[in-house]
Amino acid sequence: MKQIFYYFERDMRKWSRSRINVVASLAMPAAWLVLVGLTLPIRFTDNYLEFITPSILVMTMLFSSLQGGALMIFDKVLGFLNKFLAMPAPRESILLGKILFISTRGLLQATVILLIAGLLGVRIHSPLNIVLVYVTLFLFGVLFSAIATTLALHISDHDGYAAVNSMISMPLFFASNALMPYDKMPEWLRMLAMVNPLSHTIDSIRVLFAGGAAGGRDGGTGCRGWGYGVCGDGAVSEDWGVNRGVCCPHFGDDDMLIFGSILSCQKS
Amino acid sequence: MHELTKYFGSLCAVDHVNLKVENEIFGLLGPNGAGKSTTVMMLTTLLKPSSGSASICGYDVVKDAKKVRGTISYVPQDMAVDIKLTGRENVMLYAKLYGVPDRNTRVDDVLELLGLTDRSGDLVRTYSGGMRRRLELAQALVHEPEVLFLDEPTLGLDVAARKKIWEHISALRKRGMTIFMTTHYMEEADEYCDRVAIIDKGRIVVVDSPTNLKLGLGEDASLNDVFLENVKTGEDQAGFDAFRFRTMLRRRS
Numbered sequence: 001m002k003q004i005f006y007y008f009e010r011d012m013r014k015w016s017r018s019r020i021n022v023v024a025s026l027a028m029p030a031a032w033l034v035l036v037g038l039t040l041p042i043r044f045t046d047n048y049l050e051f052i053t054p055s056i057l058v059m060t061m062l063f064s065s066l067q068g069g070a071l072m073i074f075d076k077v078l079g080f081l082n083k084f085l086a087m088p089a090p091r092e093s094i095l096l097g098k099i100l101f102i103s104t105r106g107l108l109q110a111t112v113i114l115l116i117a118g119l120l121g122v123r124i125h126s127p128l129n130i131v132l133v134y135v136t137l138f139l140f141g142v143l144f145s146a147i148a149t150t151l152a153l154h155i156s157d158h159d160g161y162a163a164v165n166s167m168i169s170m171p172l173f174f175a176s177n178a179l180m181p182y183d184k185m186p187e188w189l190r191m192l193a194m195v196n197p198l199s200h201t202i203d204s205i206r207v208l209f210a211g212g213a214a215g216g217r218d219g220g221t222g223c224r225g226w227g228y229g230v231c232g233d234g235a236v237s238e239d240w241g242v243n244r245g246v247c248c249p250h251f252g253d254d255d256m257l258i259f260g261s262i263l264s265c266q267k268s
Numbered sequence: 269m270h271e272l273t274k275y276f277g278s279l280c281a282v283d284h285v286n287l288k289v290e291n292e293i294f295g296l297l298g299p300n301g302a303g304k305s306t307t308v309m310m311l312t313t314l315l316k317p318s319s320g321s322a323s324i325c326g327y328d329v330v331k332d333a334k335k336v337r338g339t340i341s342y343v344p345q346d347m348a349v350d351i352k353l354t355g356r357e358n359v360m361l362y363a364k365l366y367g368v369p370d371r372n373t374r375v376d377d378v379l380e381l382l383g384l385t386d387r388s389g390d391l392v393r394t395y396s397g398g399m400r401r402r403l404e405l406a407q408a409l410v411h412e413p414e415v416l417f418l419d420e421p422t423l424g425l426d427v428a429a430r431k432k433i434w435e436h437i438s439a440l441r442k443r444g445m446t447i448f449m450t451t452h453y454m455e456e457a458d459e460y461c462d463r464v465a466i467i468d469k470g471r472i473v474v475v476d477s478p479t480n481l482k483l484g485l486g487e488d489a490s491l492n493d494v495f496l497e498n499v500k501t502g503e504d505q506a507g508f509d510a511f512r513f514r515t516m517l518r519r520r521s
Contacts, residue, residue, distance in 0.1 A: 007365075079347070083344060
């Protein structure tokens with residue numbers, strides 16, 4: 001367990017020493033918030049900013065998590081991974097440390113977005129809901145950083161990873177209910193959005209923003225978001241299970257398990 | 269190592285290798301792609317052998333992989349040190365990961381040993397290649413391993429830095445550490461290794477001390493000659509007669 005924290009600490013120190021990364025990673029979500037959230041002439045709601053803030057929070061987590069896979073690629077390409085794998089420290093802690101770091105980094109970025117949204121007038125009414133928003137975002141971050149790091153282990157170079165990343169991230173974002181509610185979508189898009197883990201996380205955060213987490217339909221939505229988060233943990237533990245004691249530079253064939261758990265969660 | 273073999277698909281990278289390494293500096297020499305790094309990666313538990321077995325200090329590299337990892341250190345050729353961390357932080361990370369007791373003192377000790385104390389608070393970004401390599405050695409030594417695996421330890425370093433690295437390696441040998449290394453530099457292997465093995469196309473061609481190997485070829489043979497004698501390079505196969513070329517050069521001078 002301690003080793004997870006040591007790997008986490010390594011990445012955290014490296015990140016905190018490159019301020020350009022910190023600022024650069026915030027530019028895009030902030031631009032969405034201001035340039036889209038404040039400006040888009042939308043008819044279905046009076047307060048589009050409030051509608052889109054949860055989406056931007058989730059988007060920040062999503063992009064940051066998927067970006068995080070690049071860290072794994074660099075560790076692999078530059079030879080760090082081999083050095084770490086030749087150590088007696090449990091191999092899964094390399095992966096878990098990375099996932100913890102990526103998710104934490106995403107939360108810090110989300111915090112800045114939340115503050116900007118606060119300045120623009122978006123409010124969450126109960127402190128408990130703020131905590132729940134964080135928990136939901138964290139679980140979502142864990143899910144996607146687990147996917148990202150696993151993908152990174154199977155992709156050999158940085159260019160390849162960047163291509164896969166851009167292939168996943170934007171389509172996933174657009175095929176969710178981030179920009180418009182389900183009932184304004186064409187039928188085919190609604191089908192896609194309904195099976196998109198992003199939509200469910202955004203749903204539960206919208207519920208928390210609106211002030212409710214319990215009771216009726218809203219409660220159910222919240223629970224679904226939670227289900228996803230838990231499934232993120234499941235993905236990690238499957239990574240962990242498969243990788244234990246595997247004697248090769250790669251960790252094991254676990255992508256299918258992760259996607260399997262996403263699908264199984266969708267059914268429930 | 270007993271009949272150690274590794275296939276990548278149908279390519280046999282390491283072909284039934286039998287070797288026994290004692291407490292010594294052992295050099296594994298061979299042309300590019302001969303199977304040196306693959307051998308080292310199997311011994312350091314990074315690759316699983318296709319067949320055969322190997323053990324380090326009595327621990328099997330497959331069955332007791334974790335114990336093997338606790339007894340060895342591995343320095344790959346890539347120079348993987350975090351440039352955004354200080355020298356001390358780099359070594360401290362390894363001390364923590366290895367669970368070294370009393371790690372503050374131990375980290376100071378290895379930094380001192382490799383002559384990095386003065387610069388230990390600086391970011392590694394500012395270190396020279398030789399210093400980075402010494403920092404890697406410091407990381408590798410922090411848990412006092414019994415066997416040290418070095419993959420091309422002097423690759424890309426200038427003469428002075430190489431000499432310094434070798435002095436450190438020799439000093440470790442005197443302290444009772446076994447060093448298993450690969451290199452391309454014959455002169456270095458000649459001067460510092462107790463025994464060398466030449467590997468070609470996954471097979472060990474010869475194993476002996478550099479002195480004996482040279483004697484086998486005649487009076488003033490160098491280890492380079494031994495190497496060329498035993499290894500069929502790509503040029504040879506393409507019809508390039510290295511031996512004739514060399515005698516020709518000799519005649520001209």
